[in-house]
Amino acid sequence: MTESQDPFSYPPIDPVNFDLIIVGTGLSESIIAAASSAVGKTVLHLDPNPFYGSHSASLSLHDLTSYLISPPSLPPAATFSDSDHAVIDLVRQPLCSHAEIVPCASAEETEFFRENSRKFNIDLGGPRALFSADKTINLLMKSGAAQYLEFKGIDKSFVYEASGGGLVNVPDSRAAIFKDEKLLLTEKTRLMRFFNLVKQHENISEEDMESPFVSFLEKMKLPPKIKSILLYAIAMVDYDQDNNEVCKDLLKTKDGIDRLAQYSSSVGRFPNAPGALLYPIYGEGELPQAFCRRAAVKGCIYVLRMPVTSLLMDKVTALYKGVRLASGQDLYSHQLILDPSFTIPSPLSLPPSEFPSERLQILSQRDIKGMVARGICITRSSIKADVSNCSVVYPPRSLYPEQLTSIKALQIGSNLAVCPAGTFILYFSALCNDADEGKKLLKAAMNAILTLPVSGSSESIPIAQSDSEDIKPIVLWSAFYIQNLIMSKFDFISSTSTPDGNLNYDDLLDSTEKFFGQMYPNEEFFPKATSPEDTVDEDDNGLTLES
Amino acid sequence: MATIGHNNLNAKLVLLGDMGAGKSSLVLRFVKGQFLEFQESTIGAAFFSQTLAVNDATVKFEIWDTAGQERYHSLAPMYYRGAAAAIIVYDITSSDSFTRAKKWVQELQKQGNPNMVMALAGNKADLEDKRKVTAEEARVYAEENGLFFMETSAKTAANVNDIFYEIAKRLPRAQPAQNPPGMVLVDRPAEGARAASCCS
Numbered sequence: 001m002t003e004s005q006d007p008f009s010y011p012p013i014d015p016v017n018f019d020l021i022i023v024g025t026g027l028s029e030s031i032i033a034a035a036s037s038a039v040g041k042t043v044l045h046l047d048p049n050p051f052y053g054s055h056s057a058s059l060s061l062h063d064l065t066s067y068l069i070s071p072p073s074l075p076p077a078a079t080f081s082d083s084d085h086a087v088i089d090l091v092r093q094p095l096c097s098h099a100e101i102v103p104c105a106s107a108e109e110t111e112f113f114r115e116n117s118r119k120f121n122i123d124l125g126g127p128r129a130l131f132s133a134d135k136t137i138n139l140l141m142k143s144g145a146a147q148y149l150e151f152k153g154i155d156k157s158f159v160y161e162a163s164g165g166g167l168v169n170v171p172d173s174r175a176a177i178f179k180d181e182k183l184l185l186t187e188k189t190r191l192m193r194f195f196n197l198v199k200q201h202e203n204i205s206e207e208d209m210e211s212p213f214v215s216f217l218e219k220m221k222l223p224p225k226i227k228s229i230l231l232y233a234i235a236m237v238d239y240d241q242d243n244n245e246v247c248k249d250l251l252k253t254k255d256g257i258d259r260l261a262q263y264s265s266s267v268g269r270f271p272n273a274p275g276a277l278l279y280p281i282y283g284e285g286e287l288p289q290a291f292c293r294r295a296a297v298k299g300c301i302y303v304l305r306m307p308v309t310s311l312l313m314d315k316v317t318a319l320y321k322g323v324r325l326a327s328g329q330d331l332y333s334h335q336l337i338l339d340p341s342f343t344i345p346s347p348l349s350l351p352p353s354e355f356p357s358e359r360l361q362i363l364s365q366r367d368i369k370g371m372v373a374r375g376i377c378i379t380r381s382s383i384k385a386d387v388s389n390c391s392v393v394y395p396p397r398s399l400y401p402e403q404l405t406s407i408k409a410l411q412i413g414s415n416l417a418v419c420p421a422g423t424f425i426l427y428f429s430a431l432c433n434d435a436d437e438g439k440k441l442l443k444a445a446m447n448a449i450l451t452l453p454v455s456g457s458s459e460s461i462p463i464a465q466s467d468s469e470d471i472k473p474i475v476l477w478s479a480f481y482i483q484n485l486i487m488s489k490f491d492f493i494s495s496t497s498t499p500d501g502n503l504n505y506d507d508l509l510d511s512t513e514k515f516f517g518q519m520y521p522n523e524e525f526f527p528k529a530t531s532p533e534d535t536v537d538e539d540d541n542g543l544t545l546e547s
Numbered sequence: 548m549a550t551i552g553h554n555n556l557n558a559k560l561v562l563l564g565d566m567g568a569g570k571s572s573l574v575l576r577f578v579k580g581q582f583l584e585f586q587e588s589t590i591g592a593a594f595f596s597q598t599l600a601v602n603d604a605t606v607k608f609e610i611w612d613t614a615g616q617e618r619y620h621s622l623a624p625m626y627y628r629g630a631a632a633a634i635i636v637y638d639i640t641s642s643d644s645f646t647r648a649k650k651w652v653q654e655l656q657k658q659g660n661p662n663m664v665m666a667l668a669g670n671k672a673d674l675e676d677k678r679k680v681t682a683e684e685a686r687v688y689a690e691e692n693g694l695f696f697m698e699t700s701a702k703t704a705a706n707v708n709d710i711f712y713e714i715a716k717r718l719p720r721a722q723p724a725q726n727p728p729g730m731v732l733v734d735r736p737a738e739g740a741r742a743a744s745c746c747s
Contacts, residue, residue, distance in 0.1 A: 150729030270733075296614035
């Protein structure tokens with residue numbers, strides 16, 4: 001992205017009073033900016049970074065590396081005092097930790113990556129993709145943000161099976177299952193019965209609907225392979241459903257059926273997307289940009305490269321009044337939303353003696369739900385011949401017996417304009433309890449389909465894999481990091497959540513919509529507009545750019 | 548990106564320039580034939596399309612206005628992506644706006660596609676008596692930097708259609724797609740959202 005050197009200078013922000021100030025341009029913050037602007041609120045949207053997207057940005061290789069290795073911090077706050085307000089300085093905590101980057105071994109490749117750094121748009125919150133029929137796609141269309149975006153379908157979805165020879169197709173049509181030569185006829189018949197039952201699920205008893213989905217699948221006598229595909233590659237469950245002791249999130253039958261329905265509606269919803277998944281051209285970082293543009297169209301003011309250094313609080317009531325910018329300017333608003341990297345130091349370093357600081361302490365407490373390990377690999381060949389873009393799910397215990405969570409992976413090629421021609425980016429993620437476990441999970445997932453360089457030596461990459469159909473691609477560059485899952489908090493000063501461990505954004509969208517409802521209980525979340533934008537478009541409404 | 552099919556060209560066109568130079572007024576004049584004496588800063592509309600017939604083809608412009616995101620230099624990369632043409636607008640009665648136009652050209656050369664057709668528009672040409680930037684100065688700058696130059700007036704409509712026609716003529720007819728086209732989501736409700744089956 002653009003260098004921090006700013007060739008433009010601009011005047012102080014005008015006006016100085018807003019309904020809402022939002023700091024950070026991650027997807028959740030950007031959706032709130034667009035939703036609030038759409039119902040007529042005056043919104044100022046700031047970001048300390050020189051790029052849009054915060055923790056859901058797509059970055060060049062160079063910018064990604066510096067983001068992971070030296071996370072940005074806040075400049076020292078302007079210390080002049082203010083007679084009316086208590087000034088509370090903010091701190092910015094990196095959301096990524098334990099970052100490890102393994103750069104290219106050869107000088108030639110290093111040079112290639114240096115020259116092509118800007119041709120990479122690497123997702124910070126990957127792997128990410130959207131189901132064609134999910135809520136996020138519907139919101140993109142309803143809000144009008146979709147008109148700024150182009151998508152491509154993910155070609156194939158695989159599930160990893162160590163015994164079945166690696167990557168197995170996720171059957172996404174009835175025909176695909178019945179063509180499967182590994183299934184016995186009796187199993188196919190049971191499957192047929194299962195799908196008929198699920199289709200008219202009023203025939204499923206209330207008791208079954210409330211029971212664990214895994215028990216329901218067993219009751220239907222589905223073969224283990226199909227059961228695993230349904231649970232982990234279609235319903236996208238994270239935790240091992242067969243292990244009640246460690247399972248933090250046992251999926252109910254009714255929710256499982258909803259997820260099957262979403263998957264089924266996704267396949268073929270858009271004519272150019274063969275499978276269930278879509279990916280935005282230029283990367284997931286386009287999504288927050290599209291919502292920010294929607295917000296701007298409705299009057300939201302945008303200022304990048306502008307850190308907020310302090311909060312301005314009423315000296316007597318301790319109520320929030322405004323913020324102080326790094327430029328020294330003070331701005332005021334009724335509501336403030338901070339991205340989760342901003343916190344208040346605890347205990348307060350400089351509480352004015354008579355200042356009732358208890359309320360502020362609430363803000364310094366973070367609700368951390370767990371952590372997600374993320375990994376990125378760059379290769380020069382695909383994990384599957386003739387497939388450029390694909391998803392992979394490694395069900396629990398598919399890699400080793402102690403693997404408690406499923407691992408998600410996504411390979412994106414250069415036809416999505418996220419990397420130079422002839423290269424591929426692979427994203428991996430897994431929920432974990434600590435960094436070591438996260439690293440072990442991702443390393444195992446990478447090793448199963450890729451050839452990682454042997455540490456300490458650049459020469460010993462084994463090339464000879466003659467009898468394997470798909471030669472494991474060699475990893476040229478890789479990164480690994482841990483990101484905390486911090487939940488959103490609605491209070492007199494609110495903060496949004498960090499990107500979650502899911503493949504799509506539906507949970508994030510649910511919490512964002514709820515957040516908006518708490519903030520503006522009488523406003524509709526993206527009222528249906530008469531026209532998506534004041535688009536003057538005589539000949540067609542769809543603007544479908546197919547060629 | 549200009550995409551071609553049956554002599555129909557789709558081309559994304561972006562507007563750049565200082566606040567108040569008249570970017571939105573130019574588009575409104577071109578698309579709707581309107582002019583508002585006191586046009587507010589761009590709010591409410593930032594995306595237009597207009598089709599032009601030139602000699603051998605029809606060109607459908609998708610015109611992106613800044614939506615005010617240029618005010619604090621916060622245009623998103625999305626804005627520049629795939630743009631086949633750009634109009635950099637300044638106000639002939641403001642030397643500052645001309646200086647800033649040059650900075651926008653630099654920004655475009657950094658962010659944009661190298662084959663982009665770039666036009667420099669000296670707007671508000673009806674305000675001759677308040678002129679601060681000579682046409683000669685702007686022409687020399689444009690020639691040196693590979694832009695074509697016109698003075699326009701959204702108020703009188705002078706040269707407004709002409710500048711868009713000139714861009715349409717200059718768009719490369721068989722431009723190799725720099726990035727493969729994707730699909731734009733079209734609202735077509737998912738069929739049988741509750742018909743639960745992964746195999747249909």
